[in-house]
Amino acid sequence: MIEQQSQHPSSGSEANAAALDEARLRQQAIGVRLRQMFDEVVNEPVPDDFLEILRRADKSAEQG
Amino acid sequence: MIDRSPRDPALDEAFKVELVTLIPHLRAFARTLCGDATAADDLAQDAMMKAWDARSSFQMGTNMKAWTFMILRNQFYSEKRRSWRQSQLDQEAAERTLVAVDDPEAPVALDELRLSLGMLPPEQREALILVGAGGFAYEEAAEICGVAVGTVKSRVSRARKALQSILEDGAYDRDGGAAGDAMRSILADAERLSTVR
Structure with missing residues (x-):
């Protein structure tokens, strides 16, 4: 990739900087998506059985 | 078998309140490990109960999220090791469900x-x-x-x-x-x- 850029020596460093910006942009975009994918599940309502299981465990702890 | 030394009920309550706030995050992490939503919730529930049972070893005020994630991860890999022994096909099925989108x-x-x-x-x-x-x-x-x-x-x-x-x-x-x-x-x-x- 660096080889290709050197074909335009006059704009070489500019092209490099642009490529870096582009790469950063892409990584940011992936990061946003990744968080969104995770948060989608975080924002789902918690199924009742989770709290039910914990309630039962809590009760048996009180009795024991 | 299980250490049942008397615990401060207020401490248990505080632990439980914090644990409940972590359930959505445990579910999300489990989903990324298992893919399959049902298997992921089973894993998250197991991890939640392991955390509850081990509450006396948790230092209140330290990072409970990291602690519960570690429990969930260990649970996932110990279950996976078991299934590897059962059949290599289980592993392949797990890989497939990981990418399944409901x-x-x-x-x-x-x-x-x-x-x-x-x-x-x-x-x-x-x-x-x-x-x-x-x-x-x-x-x-x-x-x-x-x-x-x-x-x-x-x-x-x-x-x-x-x-x-x-x-x-x-x-x-x-x-x-x-x-x-x-x-x-x-x-x-x-x-x-x-x-x-």
């Missing part, structure tokens, strides 16, 4: 991202999820995975590079899909999301 209406880019994540080596995937989505510092992720901080850093960096090139090349497993468009739609979505914020 919702046909799910945005395309999210679908592609899941498929691409499924192609990363598991240790890279989990490091990227913890740091990139779970909000953990490298140090915390290192503790959760039981490896050195430098190892997590290099795994995250390799995962990011690999993920980007999978998305750009459309190299993820998908039959008949619009391979190659994933990166573009992710970029478009990111732009849309950032203007909403």
Whole structure:
């Protein structure tokens, strides 16, 4: 990739900087998506059985 | 068998309140490990109960999220080891369900991202999820995975590079899909999301 850029020596460093910006942009975009994918599940309502299981465990702890 | 030394009920209550707030995060982490939503919830429930049973060993005021994630991760890998012994096919089925998407209406880019994540080596995937989505510092992720901080850093960096090139090349497993468009739609979505914020 660096080889290709050197074909335009006059704009070489500019092209490099642009490529870096582009790469950063892409990584940011992936990061946003990744968080969104995770948060989608975080924002789902918690199924009742989770709290039910914990309630039962809590009760048996009180009795024991 | 289980240590039942008397515990302060207020301490138990405080522990429970905090544990309940972590359930959504445990579910999300489990989903990234198992893929299959039902298996993921089973895993998250097991981890929640293990955390509850081990509450006397937790130091209140320290990072409970990292602690419960570590429990969940250990649970996942010990179950996986068992299933490896049972059959290698279980493993292959797990790999397939990891990339299964239940919702046909799910945005395309999210679908592609899941498929691409499924192609990363598991240790890279989990490091990227913890740091990139779970909000953990490298140090915390290192503790959760039981490896050195430098190892997590290099795994995250390799995962990011690999993920980007999978998305750009459309190299993820998908039959008949619009391979190659994933990166573009992710970029478009990111732009849309950032203007909403």
